[in-house]
Amino acid sequence: MMTGRFTALLLLLSLIAACKPTPPSVGAASSGTSGKPSVYVVNYPLRYYAERIGGDLIDVHFPAPADEDPAFWTPSDEVVSALQQASVILMNGATYSKWADKVTLPTAKVVDTSASFASSYIVTKSDVTHSHGPGGDHSHSGTAFTTWIDFTQAISQAKAVHGALVKLLPVSATGLDANLAKLSEELRVLDERLKTLGQRMKGEPVVASHPVYQYFARRYGINLQAVLWEPETVPDEKAMADLQAILAKHAAKWMIWEGDPAAESVAKLQAIGVQSLVFSPSGNVPEKGDFMSVMQANVAALEKAFP
Numbered sequence: 001m002m003t004g005r006f007t008a009l010l011l012l013l014s015l016i017a018a019c020k021p022t023p024p025s026v027g028a029a030s031s032g033t034s035g036k037p038s039v040y041v042v043n044y045p046l047r048y049y050a051e052r053i054g055g056d057l058i059d060v061h062f063p064a065p066a067d068e069d070p071a072f073w074t075p076s077d078e079v080v081s082a083l084q085q086a087s088v089i090l091m092n093g094a095t096y097s098k099w100a101d102k103v104t105l106p107t108a109k110v111v112d113t114s115a116s117f118a119s120s121y122i123v124t125k126s127d128v129t130h131s132h133g134p135g136g137d138h139s140h141s142g143t144a145f146t147t148w149i150d151f152t153q154a155i156s157q158a159k160a161v162h163g164a165l166v167k168l169l170p171v172s173a174t175g176l177d178a179n180l181a182k183l184s185e186e187l188r189v190l191d192e193r194l195k196t197l198g199q200r201m202k203g204e205p206v207v208a209s210h211p212v213y214q215y216f217a218r219r220y221g222i223n224l225q226a227v228l229w230e231p232e233t234v235p236d237e238k239a240m241a242d243l244q245a246i247l248a249k250h251a252a253k254w255m256i257w258e259g260d261p262a263a264e265s266v267a268k269l270q271a272i273g274v275q276s277l278v279f280s281p282s283g284n285v286p287e288k289g290d291f292m293s294v295m296q297a298n299v300a301a302l303e304k305a306f307p
């Protein structure tokens, strides 16, 4: 009896040992533990497109931290090795990920989602450097990279994401096509609304808190000049003087902010006859809602300001 029980216990113990998970093999499958293709993205708009188009068929990874501008983020060595194992790496293009030149990525897996409109990138000349967040000093000179707030460019980028996913999942092409069509239509409606708004504004001057609206201004005919402010920083005397210098020749009544401005900033602007509204490019994950709801709120804020 005792022996029988002992044998049973031994058997049980050996079974438990056999069930111990095996460590993941290094340098193996690109598909991760789920068996789904692993899709790495460098900003939130691309994450959103990949999720809308690929849905449950893919694992989307957006490795930039929530409190950093992904445009000025540099991946750690761990992230770089994860990228090397990815099924596909979706880049924004337009010099968005400057770190990409300094690391070795599997070229065949890298997709530049803005390549189709590379000939119409906007190049700016300004060498003022500044910093926001932990990314250190940076400059906005060179190629403008906030490509997706021209919604025709956003559609092109979504198409590039779709193309990459169809290559990974050819048997699912029909579903991927349908998801792209739905997303493109929503982006097209935003484009239509902004085109109408741009016509209504008739070149009325506006100011922006940061130089990230180049493609938006070009596509929708918005007469826009930018300062180098941050939503969470209240403009000091120097900053207000910079703005006043712009306003002397560019009599804007509205400032477009990248994020919710501090109440004190709003009051300071109001005192000189400038109202505030938010148009968030949403390069990173929004606190509330998703890419589409943020863009809809952006467009609605502009429509309200310029009825």
Ligand SMILES: [Zn+2]
Pocket: 130, 131, 132, 138, 140, 210
């Ligand atoms: Zn900046």
